[in-house]
Amino acid sequence: MGHSLGEYAALVASGVMPFAHALEATAARGQEMTRVSVADPGWMAAVIGPYEKVARILNEADGYVVAANLNSHNQTVIGGASEAVRAAIERFNRSGLKAVRIPVSHAFHTQIVASAARPLRQVLDRLSFSSPQIPVIANVSGELYPSDPEQVKDYLERQIASPVQWAKGLETLYSLGVRVFMEVGPKKVLKGFVDNVLNGRPGLVSLFTNHPDFGEIAMFNQAICGLYAAGYAPVEVPRDVLLRTSRQSLLPLLALRPMLLRAQLSNQRLPSDRPMSRERPARRRPHLSLRRLRPSILPRNLWYPFSPPTPSPRWPRRWRRRSSPLPSTHSPQPGLTILTKFHSDLS
DSSP: OBOTTHHHHHHHHTTSSOHHHHHHHHHHHHHHHHTOOOSOOOEEEEEESOHHHHHHHHHHOSSSEEEEEEOSSSEEEEEEOHHHHHHHHHHHHHTTOEEEEEOOSSOTTSGGGGGGHHHHHHHHHTSOOOOOSSOOBOTTTSSBOOSOHHHHHHHHHHHTTSOBOHHHHHHHHHHTTOOEEEEESSTTHHHHHHHHHTTTOTTOEEEEOOOTTTOHHHHHHHHHHHHHHTTOOOOOOOHHHHHHSOTGGGHHHHTTOGGGOOSEEOSSOOOSSSOSOSSSOOOOOOOOBHHHHOTTTSOGGGOOBEEOSSOOTTSOHHHHHHOOOOOSOOOOOSOEEEEEOOTTOOO
8 A cells, every 4th residue: 555656566576567667657647747837836734633524625715726645543634726725724724723834746546637637548558567466556536456457557546636544444344354553654754644543443553664763774674573473474485486476476485585584573472580590689680671672662462572683792601591581482373464655755
């Protein structure tokens, strides 16, 4: 599942189109949008507040202004004619909702940029499309993409001038049994949408993989640990599979290779109140957990103690000797969703 322009990344990961063709399609998409020449390119604004109240105010607004991104139950991006959006921002602020204009060149996902859809379709028709090997949610409908490649092109053509049904897509994934959501991209905006839309649902786990405050490698490794703690076992890809399978279809498997695991998780907590010896007084055994590393990264149900895969001289000898090994049976859980969004795509 990808947000707006990130939907192309999701289609590449699902095997719908090769990476090179996706680059060509996204370049054409951006080029055709910049070529849209109208007297009023429109405005866009982010509104923080319940969607029901946002929809009511939009219905009462004068001029052309619509919901362009239905991101969550508490955030909506609106777009439309400049004067209509400006008046809507003032009305939202008077109603107690926070509305801020987004600095973009055009009002994306509205009828203002609808003229770019047909030239984009001409580019898509000469590119290679296949049926999805992994189910993908469409922004246009909030439902699964059809298996027919021609219908996939239809959805991408309509996506330019249609609202992004992100909240509905998250509901669809949860109804299909998905419980673990991982954001692949900068910061954690999409993770926040997941937490808002699916708040309080049983079994929900949301992770993010990259944040400038924590560092790329550290965040990616901790996200992998979070997946392992949620029940996803590493996958060894046989050599014959690597040779006969396209690279983009192997992305979900390569993300869980054991070489990426920098910590070995244990399902048993080490005892902390047992004396080490008669000579030494009783004290708590050294304990390292994901919570101790960074409390805000993983949900509470993913705070697991772990030990390094190989003993290190920096760790106490008594702990290295008595560390619990990883159980041999670790059943993977179904339902992993990768969320993608391009940082430069503000809409």
